Amino acid sequence: MSTDADISARHTEKMKKIKAARDRLMENKTEEKGLIMVHTGPGKGKSSSGFGMIMRCISHGMPTAVVQFIKGAWATGERDFLETHFKDECKFYVSGEGFTWETQDRDRDIAKAEAGWELAKQLIRDESNRFVLLDEINIALRNDYLNIDEVVEFLLEEKPMMTHVCLTGRNAKPELIEAADLVTEMTLVKHPFRDGIKAQKGVEF
Amino acid sequence: MSTDADISARHTEKMKKIKAARDRLMENKTEEKGLIMVHTGPGKGKSSSGFGMIMRCISHGMPTAVVQFIKGAWATGERDFLETHFKDECKFYVSGEGFTWETQDRDRDIAKAEAGWELAKQLIRDESNRFVLLDEINIALRNDYLNIDEVVEFLLEEKPMMTHVCLTGRNAKPELIEAADLVTEMTLVKHPFRDGIKAQKGVEF
Numbered sequence: 001m002s003t004d005a006d007i008s009a010r011h012t013e014k015m016k017k018i019k020a021a022r023d024r025l026m027e028n029k030t031e032e033k034g035l036i037m038v039h040t041g042p043g044k045g046k047s048s049s050g051f052g053m054i055m056r057c058i059s060h061g062m063p064t065a066v067v068q069f070i071k072g073a074w075a076t077g078e079r080d081f082l083e084t085h086f087k088d089e090c091k092f093y094v095s096g097e098g099f100t101w102e103t104q105d106r107d108r109d110i111a112k113a114e115a116g117w118e119l120a121k122q123l124i125r126d127e128s129n130r131f132v133l134l135d136e137i138n139i140a141l142r143n144d145y146l147n148i149d150e151v152v153e154f155l156l157e158e159k160p161m162m163t164h165v166c167l168t169g170r171n172a173k174p175e176l177i178e179a180a181d182l183v184t185e186m187t188l189v190k191h192p193f194r195d196g197i198k199a200q201k202g203v204e205f
Numbered sequence: 206m207s208t209d210a211d212i213s214a215r216h217t218e219k220m221k222k223i224k225a226a227r228d229r230l231m232e233n234k235t236e237e238k239g240l241i242m243v244h245t246g247p248g249k250g251k252s253s254s255g256f257g258m259i260m261r262c263i264s265h266g267m268p269t270a271v272v273q274f275i276k277g278a279w280a281t282g283e284r285d286f287l288e289t290h291f292k293d294e295c296k297f298y299v300s301g302e303g304f305t306w307e308t309q310d311r312d313r314d315i316a317k318a319e320a321g322w323e324l325a326k327q328l329i330r331d332e333s334n335r336f337v338l339l340d341e342i343n344i345a346l347r348n349d350y351l352n353i354d355e356v357v358e359f360l361l362e363e364k365p366m367m368t369h370v371c372l373t374g375r376n377a378k379p380e381l382i383e384a385a386d387l388v389t390e391m392t393l394v395k396h397p398f399r400d401g402i403k404a405q406k407g408v409e410f
Contacts, residue, residue: 011311019309031402039250043389044242048257049250055260056253056282057407059289077261084264085290104224106216131407164408181402183394184248190388197236197386202262202336203369 034130034163035181036155040138040172043186044204050133050166051078058089062130065123069116070096070136070169076205091129093119096136113145127160138169141176152179239335239368240386241360245343245377248391249409255338255371256283263294267335270328274321275301275341275374281410296334298324301341318350332365343374346381357384 039046057064066082082090095116116137123132140146152175159165167176177183199205244251262269271287287295300321321342328337345351357380364370372381382388404410 008311012309015309032405033397033402035397035402035405035408037249037408038394041392043391044387045244045250045254045257045389045391048261049254050257051260052250052253052256052283053407055256055286056410059282059286060406062407077264078257081260081264104217104220106213164405177394180395181397182249182408184250185392185394186248186250187246187390187392188388189243189382189390190385192240192386197238197240200237200240200369201265202258202267203240203242203387205261 032162033181034159034161034165036159036179037164037166038138038172038176038180038183039166039168039186040170040177040183041185041187042170043188044191045186046168046170047078047135049184050135050168051082053131053164053166054082054090054133057131058086063089063091063128064131064133065091065129066093066133066135067116067120067123067137068092068094068096068135069113069140077202091123093123095119096140109140109143110145113140116140117146117151121154121158124154124159124163124165127163129163131164131166134165134167136169137167138172138176140169141173142169142171148173148175152176155179237367238386239364239366239370241364241384242369242371243343243377243381243385243388244371244373244391245375245382245388246390246392247375248393249396250391251373251375252283252340254389255340255373256287258336258369258371259287259295259338262336263291268296268333269294269336269338270296270334271298271338271340272321272325272328272342273297273299273301273340274318274345282407296328298328300324301345314345314348315350318345321345322351322356326359326363329359329364329368329370332368334368336369336371339370339372341374342372343377343381345374346378347374347376353378353380357381360384 039049054064054066079092082092095112120132120134123129141148141151155165156179244254259269259271273284284297287297300317325337325339328334346353346356360370361384
């Protein structure tokens with residue numbers, strides 16, 4: 001029979017081994033570089049984790065910028081928050097006019113997406129911006145409002161070495177996933193919409 | 206051959222149908238209630254999207270609280286950020302002392318986790334807190350530092366109706382997933398650690 005002391009001793013031994021393995025692993029991880037990050041998938045958290053990173057960057061004194069490609073029509077908490085409190089630390093632009101099924105006007109959607117992308121390029125080229133969030137750009141790419149090859153080529157060739165760029169939205173194109181350094185897929189395990197619960201303040205917007 | 210006008214007309218038609226279907230779907234979604242949310246899985250974004258929701262809540266004037274169960278030992282951007290700028294809007298507590306492989310002391314880990322959970326219960330019982338983030342609590346649950354049945358029972362029976370609680374960390378226990386309203390699994394598609402890139406400011410902490 002195991003005593004509490006046995007359990008604690010085994011735990012300490014196991015944790016020592018994990019720590020040693022982890023220290024060996026991390027020894028080789030010395031490089032820093034700006035990452036191309038993609039948040040995709042049908043689950044929650046794609047945009048909100050982008051904004052969580054903006055919070056981290058502001059705290060570390062790293063200038064940030066946001067271009068919202070689709071969500072422009074409705075006020076979001078994150079937009080009000082950053083525009084109210086952190087106008088200097090985070091440049092916030094909106095190019096979209098709501099979800100694509102709201103506008104029902106393809107030409108206007110394309111023009112808005114292109115204007116957003118021009119702005120995004122300027123922000124990324126400006127090395128003083130250390131983190132640029134292209135929120136919901138994957139929707140614009142998926143609808144072919146923007147050319148995926150042009151976007152990928154720009155990111156690989158013109159993004160300054162130390163700048164992080166985070167691209168969010170469902171259905172990220174394979175070309176973008178191929179080019180990215182860090183890709184996370186948010187998977188929906190369970191969602192309360194199924195039970196008649198509507199989108200709520202603080203959670204979804 | 207399709208002209209541009211044809212493409213635009215078909216697009217408008219398709220978007221109208223999507224909008225109609227979506228409007229019908231959303232008609233039934235009228236209820237608001239505080240959600241039990243779980244962010245789990247090996248991918249990035251579990252904590253950062255929790256903090257993104259804190260940003261949204263602050264913007265909407267909803268008081269928030271955070272208990273960090275594991276990450277206490279090292280300073281994080283989000284902690285500095287909230288403690289510096291939003292002391293009134295977000296009560297921030299740390300119960301953990303770093304990753305479990307760093308402490309190598311099971312009894313101390315258990316005591317810290319229990320203290321964190323006591324605090325969490327107080328914060329959740331206080332209806333003035335509209336959103337409570339239990340960051341990395343899944344690690345404490347997975348290591349059996351906390352009793353999963355007690356945690357689930359508390360959430361289902363004592364959480365005030367309108368309070369959102371978000372629990373993060375890998376390997377969420379099945380009992381918690383069963384009890385939750387909204388569960389997202391962050392899946393790792395690609396990670397730069399593989400290429401020798403270390404954890405970086407603004408991105409990971």
